[in-house]
């Protein structure tokens with residue numbers, strides 16, 4: 001577990017990204033601690049997805065640096081990110097409906113024994129991962145993913161992402177398509193990840209979800225990270241101000257990355 005004196009799990013410094021004339025990110029400085037949930041909020045087009053895609057190695061920043069546990073690192077490819085222990089769950093989940101849970105968990109990285117698939121090991125490991133994440137609503141790991149509820153699908157996507165020694169999990173709008181009880185399941189899952197000491201970044205438009213799970217809030221506005229701080233310093237009105245205007249006169253004004 002991280003303690004107070006440790007450097008942040010991930011630090012972003014001066015992250016800038018241009019797409020031709022569009023400056024999607026402007027000198028973003030943000031620290032992501034281990035064992036905490038950081039909510040990344042902002043209006044459509046604010047740059048949230050671009051920022052996490054830079055962290056995930058999908059977009060190379062135009063300039064800026066990443067630091068992992070206090071050391072500068074180069075994240076040029078998704079492989080670089082996953083080698084560090086960064087797992088990203090995108091909004092479209094990319095699961096195969098016609099395959100079962102085990103097959104989805106091991107898609108492209110099947111365990112073999114001689115020339116055969118090692119179904120037993122994969123099944124045991126899948127069950128173990130779901131149990132560790134306290135996912136209890138899935139009845140059989142041999143169920144086709146196409147027959148799962150939205151919350152269960154999200155759980156399988158998270159389980160697949162974290163199965164390999166992840167230390168930072170990034171979730172892009174994990175509850176956007178979910179009903180009330182499925183949302184509650186996913187929020188519980190986020191709390192479980194945090195209780196295991198992982199750092200979590202969650203992008204969400206739903207401020208009640210944000211207030212339910214986040215320890216910190218970071219707000220983006222037109223490509224700039226305009227504010228970040230511990231959740232205790234915010235209420236809904238202040239966050240709405242920040243999202244819609246990039247500034248807020250309400251509440252205690254917190255220094256960046258306090």
Ligand SMILES: Nc1ncnc2c1ncn2[C@@H]1O[C@H](COP(=O)(O)OP(=O)(O)O)[C@@H](O)[C@H]1O
Nearest residue numbers: 019022024042043044045046047048049050051
């Ligand atoms: N691949 C791309 N090519 C060109 N412009 C892009 C690309 N991806 C994002 N943008 C632009 O970058 C800005 C930030 O987008 P995005 O990161 O998707 O915002 P958010 O996720 O906060 O809604 C927007 O103006 C968007 O149009």
Ligand SMILES: [Mg+2]
Nearest residue numbers: 045048049050
């Ligand atoms: Mg987005």
